[in-house]
Amino acid sequence: xxxxxxxxxxxxxxxxxxxxxxxxxxxxxxxxxxxxxxxxxxxxxxxxxxxxxxxxxxxxxxxxxxxxxxxxxxxxxxxxxxxxxxxxxxxxxxxxxxxxxxxxxxxxxxxxxxxxxxxxxxxxxxxxxxxxxxxxxxxxxxxxxxxxxxxxxxxxxxxxxxxxxxxxxxxxxxxxxxxxxxxxxxxxxxxxxxxxxxxxxxxxxxxxxxxxxxxxxxxxxxxxxxxxxxxxxxxxxxxxxxxxxxxxxxxxxxxxxxxxxxxx
Amino acid sequence: xxxxxxxxxxxxxxxxxxxxxxxxxxxxxxxxxxxxxxxxxxxxxxxxxxxxxxxxxxxxxxxxxxxxxxxxxxxxxxxxxxxxxxxxxxxxxxxxxxxxxxxxxxxxxxxxxxxxxxxxxxxxxxxxxxxxxxxxxxxxxxxxxxxxxxxxxxxxxxxx
Numbered sequence: 422x423x424x425x426x427x428x429x430x431x432x433x434x435x436x437x438x439x440x441x442x443x444x445x446x447x448x449x450x451x452x453x454x455x456x457x458x459x460x461x462x463x464x465x466x467x468x469x470x471x472x473x474x475x476x477x478x479x480x481x482x483x484x485x486x487x488x489x490x491x492x493x494x495x496x497x498x499x500x501x502x503x504x505x506x507x508x509x510x511x512x513x514x515x516x517x518x519x520x521x522x523x524x525x526x527x528x529x530x531x532x533x534x535x536x537x538x539x540x541x542x543x544x545x546x547x548x549x550x551x552x553x554x555x556x557x558x559x560x561x562x563x564x565x566x567x568x569x570x571x572x573x574x575x576x577x578x579x580x581x582x583x584x585x586x587x588x589x590x591x592x593x594x595x596x597x598x599x600x601x602x603x604x605x606x607x608x609x610x611x612x613x614x615x616x617x618x619x620x621x622x623x624x625x626x627x628x629x630x631x632x633x634x635x636x637x638x639x640x641x642x643x644x645x646x647x648x649x650x651x652x653x654x655x656x657x658x659x660x661x662x663x664x665x666x667x668x669x670x671x672x673x674x675x676x677x678x679x680x681x682x683x684x685x
Numbered sequence: 686x687x688x689x690x691x692x693x694x695x696x697x698x699x700x701x702x703x704x705x706x707x708x709x710x711x712x713x714x715x716x717x718x719x720x721x722x723x724x725x726x727x728x729x730x731x732x733x734x735x736x737x738x739x740x741x742x743x744x745x746x747x748x749x750x751x752x753x754x755x756x757x758x759x760x761x762x763x764x765x766x767x768x769x770x771x772x773x774x775x776x777x778x779x780x781x782x783x784x785x786x787x788x789x790x791x792x793x794x795x796x797x798x799x800x801x802x803x804x805x806x807x808x809x810x811x812x813x814x815x816x817x818x819x820x821x822x823x824x825x826x827x828x829x830x831x832x833x834x835x836x837x838x839x840x841x842x843x844x845x
Binding site: 465468469471472475476479515519576577579580581583584586587588590609612613616618622626 | 688691692694695698699701702703704705706708709710712713
Protein backbone atom coordinates (compact mmCIF):
# COMPACT_ATOMS: atom_id res chain seq x y z
CA UNK A 422 0.00 0.00 0.00
CA UNK A 423 2.81 2.35 0.91
CA UNK A 424 4.55 1.62 -2.40
CA UNK A 425 1.48 2.71 -4.37
CA UNK A 426 1.13 5.89 -2.35
CA UNK A 427 4.84 6.63 -2.82
CA UNK A 428 4.52 6.05 -6.54
CA UNK A 429 1.56 8.37 -6.82
CA UNK A 430 3.33 11.00 -4.73
CA UNK A 431 6.39 10.77 -6.96
CA UNK A 432 4.21 11.09 -10.07
CA UNK A 433 2.51 14.15 -8.66
CA UNK A 434 5.81 15.71 -7.71
CA UNK A 435 7.14 14.99 -11.21
CA UNK A 436 4.12 16.63 -12.83
CA UNK A 437 4.37 19.69 -10.60
CA UNK A 438 8.07 19.99 -11.37
CA UNK A 439 7.31 19.82 -15.09
CA UNK A 440 4.67 22.52 -14.79
CA UNK A 441 7.01 24.70 -12.78
CA UNK A 442 9.80 24.36 -15.31
CA UNK A 443 7.39 25.10 -18.18
CA UNK A 444 6.33 28.27 -16.42
CA UNK A 445 9.94 29.15 -15.67
CA UNK A 446 10.85 28.60 -19.31
CA UNK A 447 7.99 30.81 -20.50
CA UNK A 448 9.08 33.60 -18.15
CA UNK A 449 12.64 33.20 -19.41
CA UNK A 450 11.38 33.49 -22.99
CA UNK A 451 9.53 36.62 -22.08
CA UNK A 452 12.71 38.06 -20.52
CA UNK A 453 14.60 37.35 -23.74
CA UNK A 454 11.96 39.15 -25.77
CA UNK A 455 11.89 42.02 -23.30
CA UNK A 456 15.61 42.64 -23.61
CA UNK A 457 15.73 42.28 -27.41
CA UNK A 458 15.30 46.04 -28.04
CA UNK A 459 18.26 46.68 -25.72
CA UNK A 460 20.31 44.14 -27.67
CA UNK A 461 19.32 45.80 -30.93
CA UNK A 462 20.44 49.15 -29.58
CA UNK A 463 23.85 47.71 -28.65
CA UNK A 464 24.02 45.97 -32.00
CA UNK A 465 27.79 45.48 -31.86
CA UNK A 466 27.23 42.88 -29.14
CA UNK A 467 24.88 40.98 -31.43
CA UNK A 468 27.34 41.24 -34.33
CA UNK A 469 29.98 39.43 -32.30
CA UNK A 470 27.46 36.70 -31.59
CA UNK A 471 26.33 36.47 -35.22
CA UNK A 472 29.96 35.86 -36.12
CA UNK A 473 30.36 33.21 -33.47
CA UNK A 474 27.19 31.22 -34.21
CA UNK A 475 26.47 32.19 -37.82
CA UNK A 476 29.71 32.64 -39.71
CA UNK A 477 31.38 29.74 -37.96
CA UNK A 478 28.50 27.43 -38.88
CA UNK A 479 28.91 28.20 -42.58
CA UNK A 480 31.29 25.34 -43.25
CA UNK A 481 28.98 22.64 -41.91
CA UNK A 482 25.93 24.20 -43.55
CA UNK A 483 27.52 24.51 -46.98
CA UNK A 484 28.99 21.01 -47.04
CA UNK A 485 25.79 19.47 -45.72
CA UNK A 486 23.73 21.47 -48.19
CA UNK A 487 25.80 20.33 -51.14
CA UNK A 488 25.71 16.72 -49.97
CA UNK A 489 21.95 16.72 -49.32
CA UNK A 490 21.27 18.40 -52.66
CA UNK A 491 23.42 15.86 -54.48
CA UNK A 492 21.83 12.90 -52.71
CA UNK A 493 18.32 14.21 -53.32
CA UNK A 494 19.18 14.73 -56.97
CA UNK A 495 20.42 11.17 -57.32
CA UNK A 496 17.52 9.52 -55.52
CA UNK A 497 15.00 11.72 -57.30
CA UNK A 498 16.49 10.77 -60.64
CA UNK A 499 16.34 7.03 -59.88
CA UNK A 500 12.75 7.32 -58.77
CA UNK A 501 11.52 9.62 -61.54
CA UNK A 502 13.36 7.99 -64.43
CA UNK A 503 11.10 4.95 -64.11
CA UNK A 504 8.13 7.07 -65.19
CA UNK A 505 10.01 9.01 -67.82
CA UNK A 506 9.81 12.10 -65.64
CA UNK A 507 13.55 12.59 -65.15
CA UNK A 508 13.27 16.27 -66.03
CA UNK A 509 11.30 16.89 -62.85
CA UNK A 510 14.37 16.23 -60.70
CA UNK A 511 14.97 19.95 -60.25
CA UNK A 512 11.39 20.56 -59.20
CA UNK A 513 11.38 17.70 -56.71
CA UNK A 514 14.67 18.71 -55.13
CA UNK A 515 13.78 22.40 -54.97
CA UNK A 516 10.39 21.79 -53.36
CA UNK A 517 11.80 19.32 -50.83
CA UNK A 518 14.62 21.66 -49.86
CA UNK A 519 12.64 24.90 -49.77
CA UNK A 520 9.62 23.58 -47.93
CA UNK A 521 11.06 21.05 -45.51
CA UNK A 522 14.64 19.89 -45.61
CA UNK A 523 16.27 23.31 -45.78
CA UNK A 524 14.66 24.74 -42.66
CA UNK A 525 14.61 21.51 -40.64
CA UNK A 526 18.11 20.24 -41.41
CA UNK A 527 19.60 23.68 -40.94
CA UNK A 528 17.88 23.99 -37.57
CA UNK A 529 19.08 20.54 -36.49
CA UNK A 530 22.67 21.23 -37.59
CA UNK A 531 22.48 24.64 -35.95
CA UNK A 532 21.24 23.10 -32.71
CA UNK A 533 24.10 20.65 -32.79
CA UNK A 534 26.83 23.10 -33.60
CA UNK A 535 25.77 26.52 -32.36
CA UNK A 536 23.18 25.48 -29.81
CA UNK A 537 25.62 23.36 -27.84
CA UNK A 538 28.25 26.09 -27.99
CA UNK A 539 25.74 28.62 -26.65
CA UNK A 540 24.62 26.29 -23.88
CA UNK A 541 28.15 25.45 -22.83
CA UNK A 542 29.16 29.11 -22.88
CA UNK A 543 26.23 30.25 -20.74
CA UNK A 544 26.56 27.28 -18.44
CA UNK A 545 30.25 27.94 -17.86
CA UNK A 546 29.57 31.62 -17.33
CA UNK A 547 27.08 30.65 -14.66
CA UNK A 548 29.42 28.07 -13.13
CA UNK A 549 32.25 30.58 -13.08
CA UNK A 550 29.93 33.10 -11.40
CA UNK A 551 30.44 35.60 -14.21
CA UNK A 552 26.71 36.26 -14.44
CA UNK A 553 26.50 36.89 -10.70
CA UNK A 554 29.52 39.22 -10.94
CA UNK A 555 27.77 41.17 -13.70
CA UNK A 556 24.71 41.59 -11.52
CA UNK A 557 26.98 42.90 -8.76
CA UNK A 558 28.17 45.58 -11.16
CA UNK A 559 24.52 46.51 -11.95
CA UNK A 560 24.88 45.17 -15.50
CA UNK A 561 21.86 43.05 -16.31
CA UNK A 562 23.23 39.78 -17.74
CA UNK A 563 20.01 39.21 -19.65
CA UNK A 564 20.54 42.30 -21.75
CA UNK A 565 24.31 42.03 -21.95
CA UNK A 566 24.76 38.29 -22.50
CA UNK A 567 21.50 36.53 -23.31
CA UNK A 568 19.54 38.90 -25.57
CA UNK A 569 22.41 39.49 -28.07
CA UNK A 570 22.75 35.73 -28.51
CA UNK A 571 18.99 35.44 -28.97
CA UNK A 572 19.02 38.15 -31.65
CA UNK A 573 22.03 36.52 -33.31
CA UNK A 574 20.20 33.18 -33.49
CA UNK A 575 17.08 34.70 -35.04
CA UNK A 576 19.22 36.47 -37.64
CA UNK A 577 21.56 33.57 -38.39
CA UNK A 578 19.19 30.64 -38.85
CA UNK A 579 17.19 32.09 -41.79
CA UNK A 580 20.41 33.15 -43.54
CA UNK A 581 22.00 29.75 -42.99
CA UNK A 582 18.88 28.00 -44.20
CA UNK A 583 18.73 30.07 -47.38
CA UNK A 584 22.37 29.24 -48.03
CA UNK A 585 21.65 25.56 -47.35
CA UNK A 586 18.76 25.46 -49.83
CA UNK A 587 20.63 27.43 -52.48
CA UNK A 588 23.70 25.21 -52.21
CA UNK A 589 21.42 22.16 -52.25
CA UNK A 590 19.77 23.24 -55.49
CA UNK A 591 23.20 23.91 -56.95
CA UNK A 592 24.35 20.47 -55.82
CA UNK A 593 21.34 18.85 -57.47
CA UNK A 594 22.13 20.83 -60.63
CA UNK A 595 25.69 19.53 -60.68
CA UNK A 596 24.54 15.95 -60.19
CA UNK A 597 21.51 16.11 -62.49
CA UNK A 598 22.75 18.18 -65.38
CA UNK A 599 26.51 17.77 -65.31
CA UNK A 600 26.79 14.17 -64.15
CA UNK A 601 23.60 12.43 -65.25
CA UNK A 602 22.91 14.56 -68.32
CA UNK A 603 19.42 15.96 -67.80
CA UNK A 604 18.73 18.90 -70.07
CA UNK A 605 19.72 22.10 -68.27
CA UNK A 606 16.92 24.24 -69.66
CA UNK A 607 14.31 21.64 -68.75
CA UNK A 608 15.81 21.36 -65.24
CA UNK A 609 15.41 25.07 -64.52
CA UNK A 610 12.14 25.66 -66.35
CA UNK A 611 10.35 22.76 -64.62
CA UNK A 612 11.61 24.10 -61.31
CA UNK A 613 10.54 27.68 -62.01
CA UNK A 614 7.11 26.58 -63.15
CA UNK A 615 6.44 24.60 -60.03
CA UNK A 616 8.01 26.63 -57.23
CA UNK A 617 6.03 29.61 -56.02
CA UNK A 618 8.11 32.39 -54.47
CA UNK A 619 5.53 33.24 -51.80
CA UNK A 620 4.13 29.84 -51.03
CA UNK A 621 7.34 27.82 -51.07
CA UNK A 622 10.27 30.17 -50.53
CA UNK A 623 8.25 32.50 -48.30
CA UNK A 624 6.76 29.80 -46.11
CA UNK A 625 10.16 28.15 -45.83
CA UNK A 626 11.64 31.42 -44.58
CA UNK A 627 8.86 31.79 -42.01
CA UNK A 628 9.70 28.31 -40.76
CA UNK A 629 13.37 29.22 -40.40
CA UNK A 630 12.55 32.22 -38.24
CA UNK A 631 10.38 30.06 -35.97
CA UNK A 632 13.10 27.41 -35.76
CA UNK A 633 15.74 30.05 -35.06
CA UNK A 634 13.70 31.37 -32.15
CA UNK A 635 13.06 27.88 -30.82
CA UNK A 636 16.61 26.49 -31.01
CA UNK A 637 18.26 29.63 -29.64
CA UNK A 638 15.74 29.87 -26.81
CA UNK A 639 16.23 26.22 -25.84
CA UNK A 640 20.02 26.58 -25.98
CA UNK A 641 20.01 29.70 -23.80
CA UNK A 642 17.50 28.28 -21.33
CA UNK A 643 19.28 24.98 -20.74
CA UNK A 644 22.56 26.84 -20.34
CA UNK A 645 21.07 29.32 -17.91
CA UNK A 646 19.37 26.62 -15.85
CA UNK A 647 22.27 24.19 -15.84
CA UNK A 648 23.87 23.02 -12.61
CA UNK A 649 26.97 25.06 -11.87
CA UNK A 650 29.28 22.04 -12.24
CA UNK A 651 31.14 20.48 -15.18
CA UNK A 652 28.71 17.54 -15.18
CA UNK A 653 25.82 19.97 -15.12
CA UNK A 654 27.12 21.79 -18.17
CA UNK A 655 27.68 18.51 -20.01
CA UNK A 656 24.13 17.38 -19.23
CA UNK A 657 22.82 20.74 -20.37
CA UNK A 658 24.48 20.49 -23.77
CA UNK A 659 22.99 17.04 -24.31
CA UNK A 660 19.58 18.31 -23.28
CA UNK A 661 19.88 21.22 -25.71
CA UNK A 662 20.36 18.97 -28.69
CA UNK A 663 17.59 16.59 -27.69
CA UNK A 664 14.99 19.23 -26.83
CA UNK A 665 15.84 21.48 -29.82
CA UNK A 666 15.63 18.59 -32.23
CA UNK A 667 12.27 17.39 -30.94
CA UNK A 668 10.94 20.95 -30.82
CA UNK A 669 12.06 21.65 -34.39
CA UNK A 670 10.46 18.49 -35.74
CA UNK A 671 7.19 18.99 -33.89
CA UNK A 672 7.03 22.66 -34.88
CA UNK A 673 7.77 21.65 -38.46
CA UNK A 674 4.79 19.33 -38.46
CA UNK A 675 2.51 22.02 -37.01
CA UNK A 676 3.72 24.69 -39.42
CA UNK A 677 3.49 22.40 -42.43
CA UNK A 678 -0.08 21.44 -41.63
CA UNK A 679 -0.93 25.14 -41.29
CA UNK A 680 0.92 26.39 -44.35
CA UNK A 681 0.54 23.66 -46.89
CA UNK A 682 -3.03 22.56 -46.39
CA UNK A 683 -4.87 21.61 -49.54
CA UNK A 684 -7.98 23.56 -48.75
CA UNK A 685 -9.34 24.83 -52.09
CA UNK B 686 39.69 39.11 -33.96
CA UNK B 687 39.45 42.89 -33.96
CA UNK B 688 36.14 44.60 -34.35
CA UNK B 689 36.53 45.82 -37.92
CA UNK B 690 37.35 42.38 -39.32
CA UNK B 691 34.47 40.90 -37.39
CA UNK B 692 32.03 43.42 -38.81
CA UNK B 693 33.24 42.77 -42.34
CA UNK B 694 32.87 39.01 -41.95
CA UNK B 695 29.41 39.27 -40.47
CA UNK B 696 28.47 41.68 -43.24
CA UNK B 697 29.71 39.17 -45.79
CA UNK B 698 27.66 36.46 -44.11
CA UNK B 699 24.51 38.57 -44.35
CA UNK B 700 25.25 39.38 -48.01
CA UNK B 701 25.73 35.68 -48.73
CA UNK B 702 22.40 34.91 -47.12
CA UNK B 703 20.66 37.65 -49.06
CA UNK B 704 22.19 36.40 -52.32
CA UNK B 705 21.03 32.89 -51.50
CA UNK B 706 17.47 34.13 -50.97
CA UNK B 707 17.66 36.12 -54.21
CA UNK B 708 18.97 33.08 -56.09
CA UNK B 709 16.18 30.93 -54.72
CA UNK B 710 13.50 33.49 -55.49
CA UNK B 711 14.65 34.23 -59.03
CA UNK B 712 16.24 31.03 -60.30
CA UNK B 713 14.36 28.38 -58.36
CA UNK B 714 11.00 30.08 -58.00
CA UNK B 715 8.83 32.14 -60.27
CA UNK B 716 9.63 35.68 -59.12
CA UNK B 717 11.17 36.55 -62.49
CA UNK B 718 8.01 35.70 -64.38
CA UNK B 719 5.69 37.10 -61.78
CA UNK B 720 4.40 40.27 -63.29
CA UNK B 721 2.98 42.83 -60.94
CA UNK B 722 1.46 44.61 -63.93
CA UNK B 723 -2.09 45.53 -63.40
CA UNK B 724 -4.68 43.16 -64.72
CA UNK B 725 -8.33 43.41 -65.59
CA UNK B 726 -10.92 40.81 -64.74
CA UNK B 727 -13.44 39.13 -66.98
CA UNK B 728 -15.76 36.26 -66.20
CA UNK B 729 -16.51 33.16 -68.23
CA UNK B 730 -19.28 30.65 -67.60
CA UNK B 731 -18.77 26.96 -68.24
CA UNK B 732 -21.07 23.97 -67.96
CA UNK B 733 -18.16 22.02 -66.56
CA UNK B 734 -14.88 23.55 -65.39
CA UNK B 735 -13.30 20.11 -65.13
CA UNK B 736 -10.01 20.18 -63.23
CA UNK B 737 -9.39 23.90 -63.66
CA UNK B 738 -7.59 25.28 -60.61
CA UNK B 739 -7.07 28.77 -59.25
CA UNK B 740 -3.84 30.28 -60.64
CA UNK B 741 -4.14 28.10 -63.73
CA UNK B 742 -2.82 29.99 -66.75
CA UNK B 743 -5.00 31.77 -69.29
CA UNK B 744 -3.36 31.40 -72.69
CA UNK B 745 -3.97 32.78 -76.13
CA UNK B 746 -2.03 31.43 -79.11
CA UNK B 747 -0.09 29.40 -76.57
CA UNK B 748 1.24 32.43 -74.68
CA UNK B 749 0.23 32.98 -71.06
CA UNK B 750 -1.73 36.24 -70.87
CA UNK B 751 -3.26 35.89 -67.42
CA UNK B 752 -4.33 33.65 -64.54
CA UNK B 753 -7.55 32.28 -63.11
CA UNK B 754 -8.43 34.39 -60.07
CA UNK B 755 -11.38 32.43 -58.72
CA UNK B 756 -13.89 29.74 -59.59
CA UNK B 757 -17.40 29.94 -58.19
CA UNK B 758 -20.72 28.22 -58.73
CA UNK B 759 -23.78 30.03 -60.01
CA UNK B 760 -26.80 28.32 -58.51
CA UNK B 761 -29.25 30.19 -60.74
CA UNK B 762 -27.96 28.77 -64.02
CA UNK B 763 -26.05 25.86 -62.43
CA UNK B 764 -22.87 26.82 -64.21
CA UNK B 765 -19.31 27.26 -63.07
CA UNK B 766 -18.12 30.86 -63.23
CA UNK B 767 -14.39 31.39 -63.67
CA UNK B 768 -12.91 34.84 -63.09
CA UNK B 769 -9.94 35.45 -65.38
CA UNK B 770 -7.30 38.08 -64.65
CA UNK B 771 -5.83 39.20 -67.95
CA UNK B 772 -2.71 41.38 -68.27
CA UNK B 773 -3.71 44.95 -69.04
CA UNK B 774 -1.34 45.06 -71.99
CA UNK B 775 -3.49 42.62 -73.99
CA UNK B 776 -6.90 43.60 -75.29
CA UNK B 777 -9.31 41.04 -76.73
CA UNK B 778 -12.34 41.51 -78.99
CA UNK B 779 -15.70 41.45 -77.25
CA UNK B 780 -16.70 38.16 -78.89
CA UNK B 781 -13.62 36.22 -77.74
CA UNK B 782 -14.34 32.59 -76.91
CA UNK B 783 -12.87 30.62 -74.01
CA UNK B 784 -12.07 26.90 -74.06
CA UNK B 785 -10.75 24.69 -71.29
CA UNK B 786 -7.87 22.64 -72.66
CA UNK B 787 -5.40 20.23 -71.12
CA UNK B 788 -1.61 20.51 -71.32
CA UNK B 789 -0.41 17.31 -72.84
CA UNK B 790 -2.85 14.46 -72.56
CA UNK B 791 -3.42 14.16 -68.83
CA UNK B 792 -1.80 17.33 -67.53
CA UNK B 793 -3.07 20.44 -65.82
CA UNK B 794 -5.98 22.28 -67.37
CA UNK B 795 -5.91 25.88 -68.54
CA UNK B 796 -8.19 28.34 -70.32
CA UNK B 797 -7.42 29.15 -73.96
CA UNK B 798 -8.81 32.38 -75.39
CA UNK B 799 -9.57 32.54 -79.08
CA UNK B 800 -10.12 36.06 -80.41
CA UNK B 801 -13.28 36.83 -82.31
CA UNK B 802 -13.81 39.46 -84.98
CA UNK B 803 -15.57 42.21 -83.06
CA UNK B 804 -14.32 45.80 -83.31
CA UNK B 805 -15.17 46.54 -79.70
CA UNK B 806 -12.79 45.34 -76.96
CA UNK B 807 -13.67 43.07 -74.07
CA UNK B 808 -14.39 45.38 -71.17
CA UNK B 809 -13.28 44.79 -67.59
CA UNK B 810 -15.83 42.79 -65.61
CA UNK B 811 -17.51 41.75 -68.87
CA UNK B 812 -18.55 38.18 -69.42
CA UNK B 813 -17.20 35.96 -72.19
CA UNK B 814 -20.26 34.68 -74.04
CA UNK B 815 -18.92 31.79 -76.10
CA UNK B 816 -17.35 29.07 -73.97
CA UNK B 817 -16.49 25.41 -74.35
CA UNK B 818 -16.43 23.27 -71.25
CA UNK B 819 -13.73 20.88 -70.22
CA UNK B 820 -13.64 17.43 -71.72
CA UNK B 821 -14.57 14.90 -69.09
CA UNK B 822 -12.67 11.67 -69.65
CA UNK B 823 -15.41 9.47 -68.25
CA UNK B 824 -17.98 10.91 -70.71
CA UNK B 825 -15.60 10.27 -73.60
CA UNK B 826 -15.13 6.65 -72.54
CA UNK B 827 -18.87 6.27 -72.15
CA UNK B 828 -19.42 7.65 -75.65
CA UNK B 829 -16.79 5.28 -77.05
CA UNK B 830 -18.37 2.25 -75.40
CA UNK B 831 -21.83 3.31 -76.54
CA UNK B 832 -20.70 3.81 -80.14
CA UNK B 833 -18.89 0.47 -80.10
CA UNK B 834 -22.03 -1.24 -78.82
CA UNK B 835 -24.17 0.50 -81.48
CA UNK B 836 -21.72 -0.59 -84.19
CA UNK B 837 -21.85 -4.18 -82.99
CA UNK B 838 -25.66 -4.13 -83.02
CA UNK B 839 -25.81 -2.67 -86.54
CA UNK B 840 -23.40 -5.26 -87.89
CA UNK B 841 -25.48 -8.05 -86.41
CA UNK B 842 -28.63 -6.62 -88.04
CA UNK B 843 -26.79 -6.12 -91.37
CA UNK B 844 -25.60 -9.71 -91.32
CA UNK B 845 -29.14 -11.12 -91.04
